[in-house]
Amino acid sequence: MKIAIVGQGLSGASLLRSLIEYAPKSFNYQITVYDPSDQLASGFAYQNDSGIPLMNTAVRALSCQLNNSQDLKEWLLVHHPHEANPNNFIPRLIYGQYLNQAYTKYYQLENIITLREEVLTCKKQEKGYLLTTSKSKDTFDVVFLALGHPPYADYYNLYGCEGYIHNPYPLSQTLNQLNPKHSVGIIGSGLTAIDIARTLKHDYNWESIIRFYIQDQPFHTVAMPNNFTDIIRNINEDWLFEQNLPLSLGCLVDQFKQDMLANHIDLHYITRNFSKGTHRSIRQQLAADDIQLSKLQRYLWDLNPILPQLYNALLPSERIKYHKKYSQFIKHIKSQMPRKSLCEIYQWFDSGEVDFISGLKKISTGQEKFLITTNHQEFHEVQLINATGFQHRIDLAPYLPPLIKQLWDDKLISPHPSHGLQVSYPSSQVVSIDKGLIPNLFLIGPWIDGVLLTSNDANITIRHAHRVGQNFWHKNIRL
């Protein structure tokens, strides 16, 4: 059997490992991996870049070995002992090195071929698929697409404008384009915005003012220390197994509330104090740890690996209800910022080196400057960096990579109703509105955030890819 994996970021690498580990004994197969990048397993997020950006997930939750949750900590003890604390937020560069070392051996096997090429088209044949790059063509029985992230969003139509950095990574290259004599505007204040500001300050000794242009409140929550060993969590795989399917949202919420009571977490208190990421709330969280917030964050991180299963066990109408009523709150508490990063940002804010401009309405271009209009004022910048995240709506993306465009034009892929592209769960087989389930074509990674409940972090990425590989062979053996 000839298999292709397009992309060798964390998704593609985890899938390769799973396919190798679960392949039926004495079954003859060959896997060709395509990727123009030489970054193996680290992909876009953990690429060889500045050492300043930090993970937003603690060491505890980032092992890439599903049977050993201590693996990253053990690796850090050998390679970066000062970072080897389960609650630490390590540099993303170090996480990339860890992944690279963990996955390299799978690419060295005899039946694995690696091509440093971008796949431009994937055409459905009578049997299988024809993949084309600028250098080669080949046909495969099965294709797994692990293409990474959708393009960055372009909410203010600035793509291609001079002085505007649309995709800020790799920071070590894009930030070189800036003129240190001028101020810099960053659109957004999420993790990417913080990465940019911290890298400018640390790697470039940036002195001109950095302004974050935002619509409303600046942040989510501060990552609290959470060494708890006694969190009570009844929602787990066993609990889900005992429920009648489809799962009722009411039942899930009731169990969640019971778990909150058992852990002495008062949800009214949490909502009152932490549901808005205002400067006041963030400063309060930085000044003193809050035990209830801390416990809730830990509870949600422990729950994280099974969120896609829970979400997909709900009826579609209940999923919509979940989005309307609960998802914002859960996302807000789960989207934690490393304390170290926020302390620095507030230090620079207090000394006037950075500023937050809220009420962002419009950005227009004119005479070598960007005119930024907020609810109260107008600002000018000559250099602006986009930190608004990815455009998960394929129809709104400012551009599409050739392969995605062709698959869309051929009606092989279809938008998910809320986010990204549609696949089946858990097998991750591509679903087309026009053609139904597309045989032997699979898609994993951030393009399927909508199916995995927009929580495509490293942990979910590894787990989902693992499951897809396992399921694939399971189905093939049965056939």
Ligand SMILES: Cc1cc2nc3c(=O)[nH]c(=O)nc-3n(C[C@H](O)[C@H](O)[C@H](O)COP(=O)(O)OP(=O)(O)OC[C@H]3O[C@@H](n4cnc5c(N)ncnc54)[C@H](O)[C@@H]3O)c2cc1C
């Ligand atoms: C900036 C950033 C920071 C993040 N930080 C965290 C964090 O702190 N904690 C956390 O848990 N999660 C984090 N994440 C989530 C992270 O994206 C996922 O964990 C994971 O890295 C996604 O891996 P991937 O392989 O799907 O995508 P990618 O890493 O983007 O890899 C996709 C690969 O596919 C290749 N490719 C694309 N198209 C083609 C083609 N046509 N032909 C051949 N090859 C192709 C690309 O070259 C690339 O190597 C972060 C994400 C980003 C973007």
